[in-house]
Amino acid sequence: MAVSRIQHHGSDELKNSMHELSIAMSLVDLARQEAERVRGRVIALHIKVGPLSGVFKDALLSCYEMASHDTSLQGSQLMIEDVPIVIYCPQCRAERTVGSVQRFCCSVCSAPASQILRGKELELVSLELES
């Protein structure tokens, strides 16, 4: 029998990871429903996480492990794909990436962004299932 070891967190850390835990639990629910529907077993979940989604990847990964423990998803992988921050640059009149997460400026001409187009994503892209 597998023995699980859950690391003890301080109350502040626990509070911070509540967000990730609820996300992880929704992902597990979604994947389980899909796996039941096709009568398969989930091997991996692919998700997209933008830097502006407010999600900490490491926290999400450990929460996923916690949430999938003792479910049919135990041992499945959560694959996180990074999404770049994309803005609309009024100067270039084009979609551009930003120079850094701290400054929402065009990476080409340094003009301030007028609109953030991508970077807030938190979405399930695909499921890998085995029948």
Ligand SMILES: [Zn+2]
């Ligand atoms: Zn520009």
